[in-house]
Amino acid sequence: MVIPDTTSFMIAGYAVIFGVMLVYLVSLALRFRKLRQDEQTLDELDQDRQR
Amino acid sequence: MNWLTPFLKAVSAVVWKDLAAELRSRELLSAMLVFALMVIFVFNFSLELDVQARASVTTGVLWVTFIFAGTLGLNRSMAVEKDRGCLDGLLLAPVDRTAIYFGKTLANWVFMLIVAAVVLPLYSVLYNVNLFIPGLLLVILLGTLGYVAVGTLLASMAVQARTRDILLPILLFPVALPLVIAAVRASSGYLTGAALDEIMPYINLLLVFDVVFAAVALITFDYIVEE
Amino acid sequence: MSDPKPRWLSILDVVTIIILTAATLLVFLYAPTEQTMGDVQRVFYFHVAASWTGMLGFIVAMAAGIFYLAKKDLFWDVVGLAGVEIGMVFMLIGIVTGSIWAYPAWNTWWTWDPRLTTVTIMELAYAAYLMLRAGIDEPERRARFGAVYALIASLSVPLTFFSIRIWRTIHPVVVAGDTSGTFALSPKMTTVFVFALVTFSLIFVDLLWHRVRLGLLARRVEEKKLRLLD
Numbered sequence: 001m002v003i004p005d006t007t008s009f010m011i012a013g014y015a016v017i018f019g020v021m022l023v024y025l026v027s028l029a030l031r032f033r034k035l036r037q038d039e040q041t042l043d044e045l046d047q048d049r050q051r
Numbered sequence: 052m053n054w055l056t057p058f059l060k061a062v063s064a065v066v067w068k069d070l071a072a073e074l075r076s077r078e079l080l081s082a083m084l085v086f087a088l089m090v091i092f093v094f095n096f097s098l099e100l101d102v103q104a105r106a107s108v109t110t111g112v113l114w115v116t117f118i119f120a121g122t123l124g125l126n127r128s129m130a131v132e133k134d135r136g137c138l139d140g141l142l143l144a145p146v147d148r149t150a151i152y153f154g155k156t157l158a159n160w161v162f163m164l165i166v167a168a169v170v171l172p173l174y175s176v177l178y179n180v181n182l183f184i185p186g187l188l189l190v191i192l193l194g195t196l197g198y199v200a201v202g203t204l205l206a207s208m209a210v211q212a213r214t215r216d217i218l219l220p221i222l223l224f225p226v227a228l229p230l231v232i233a234a235v236r237a238s239s240g241y242l243t244g245a246a247l248d249e250i251m252p253y254i255n256l257l258l259v260f261d262v263v264f265a266a267v268a269l270i271t272f273d274y275i276v277e278e
Numbered sequence: 279m280s281d282p283k284p285r286w287l288s289i290l291d292v293v294t295i296i297i298l299t300a301a302t303l304l305v306f307l308y309a310p311t312e313q314t315m316g317d318v319q320r321v322f323y324f325h326v327a328a329s330w331t332g333m334l335g336f337i338v339a340m341a342a343g344i345f346y347l348a349k350k351d352l353f354w355d356v357v358g359l360a361g362v363e364i365g366m367v368f369m370l371i372g373i374v375t376g377s378i379w380a381y382p383a384w385n386t387w388w389t390w391d392p393r394l395t396t397v398t399i400m401e402l403a404y405a406a407y408l409m410l411r412a413g414i415d416e417p418e419r420r421a422r423f424g425a426v427y428a429l430i431a432s433l434s435v436p437l438t439f440f441s442i443r444i445w446r447t448i449h450p451v452v453v454a455g456d457t458s459g460t461f462a463l464s465p466k467m468t469t470v471f472v473f474a475l476v477t478f479s480l481i482f483v484d485l486l487w488h489r490v491r492l493g494l495l496a497r498r499v500e501e502k503k504l505r506l507l508d
Contacts, residue, residue: 204426226430
């Protein structure tokens with residue numbers, strides 16, 4: 001019996017798996033960076049206020 | 052059981068308040084009924100089917116009608132409370148908060164049953180099918196009860212959010228789905244005269260749903276209305 | 279920086295990446311090619327693992343909800359939100375890969391079978407949870423309502439599964455085309471399958487830890503903002 005050629009589907013599947021995971025990781029990284037910048041700005045403003 | 056009497060009194064007070072208010076203004080019921088009639092008529096024109104095929108679609112149409120009308124009723128019933136400040140007044144009363152939940156649920160159930168009482172004979176006449184089968188009526192009772200049980204709970208949350216109008220259907224649909232599936236399949240079973248052991252699993256599911264969500268409401272309602 | 283990254287988390291990151299690489303290699307090089315549907319069957323390993331991770335998120339959200347209602351500590355709210363977010367991402371992977379796998383296997387993009395329908399409903403419940411939170415501004419009420427909805431949804435989702443399974447038992451559906459659908463798992467396949475499950479569980483824990491840290495950071499920033507406005 002001939003094994004059907006479904007390689008393209010396999011590639012599509014793995015593209016989705018790794019693609020979505022990557023997008024989520026990038027989203028996490030970007031959100032972390034933004035919040036750290038916010039935290040730094042707020043800390044500086046706080047210090048300015050205390051002077 | 053000293054707490055039972057004041058509890059029941061509180062429940063009936065809430066129920067009568069809603070029913071009496073509705074009797075005077077008739078806003079809720081007219082909206083629900085008009086909506087239900089619209090759905091029935093639109094289905095007639097969109098599903099050009101012969102008599103045979105109609106039988107199998109009937110339960111779907113019926114339950115869609117009940118659900119849409121029910122959601123309308125749920126939304127408006129809680130919104131009225133919030134807007135007129137009645138909710139705060141009720142909460143100040145020295146009574147168990149779950150009495151408010153049960154009262155509202157029962158009132159909403161009555162409204163849904165009134166809609167059913169109008170829709171059933173109308174549908175029977177328009178589509179020439181006898182819907183007054185005891186089994187079907189039982190399913191409608193159990194199904195609408197479960198729907199308002201979980202719907203009132205979710206509506207009390209939705210009404211406190213900014214996006215209140217569209218939020219209730221979004222919250223309710225995934226949660227009420229097992230109830231709707233069971234209700235539709237059981238109704239179908241009774242309408243087509245299926246064997247009882249094909250219908251019983253769905254009836255059991257309806258009962259489980261009703262009991263589970265009544266219990267959940269008992270436990271969580273306090274958390275929803277606390278200030 | 280008020281919260282340096284814990285060393286254990288860095289170690290977990292490295293371990294997770296290594297194990298994920300190993301799992302991927304196993305899938306492509308060690309697992310045999312399945313006879314009836316060919317290469318696309320390899321999607322199955324990560325498809326099931328991703329769906330499993332999606333469900334883990336749901337369980338975490340439910341547990342965190344109960345803990346929040348009991349203890350009123352907003353930490354549990356952060357955990358619950360993290361669980362929902364990660365669960366949603368992986369469940370999405372599970373649903374899409376399930377569809378991609380279904381087409382060459384059963385010649386249909388979608389089957390209304392109990393598992394597939396239930397996970398889609400779960401995904402909708404996740405989305406509803408997020409929309410509920412989005413509509414509430416007070417953090418305490420947002421946490422409370424989220425917890426209650428998580429509890430309600432976690433009870434109704436299993437009921438959905440059973441209702442559809444009852445339906446399919448009474449009215450089984452015949453899938454047009456190749457009805458063999460399922461395939462037998464050889465020992466090699468089982469190894470890869472289990473390894474994939476372990477891999478994705480590890481990924482879940484790793485991402486959860488990161489996401490909880492993000493949530494705690496967000497709360498700290500909020501608090502600093504409020505203090506500054508006083």
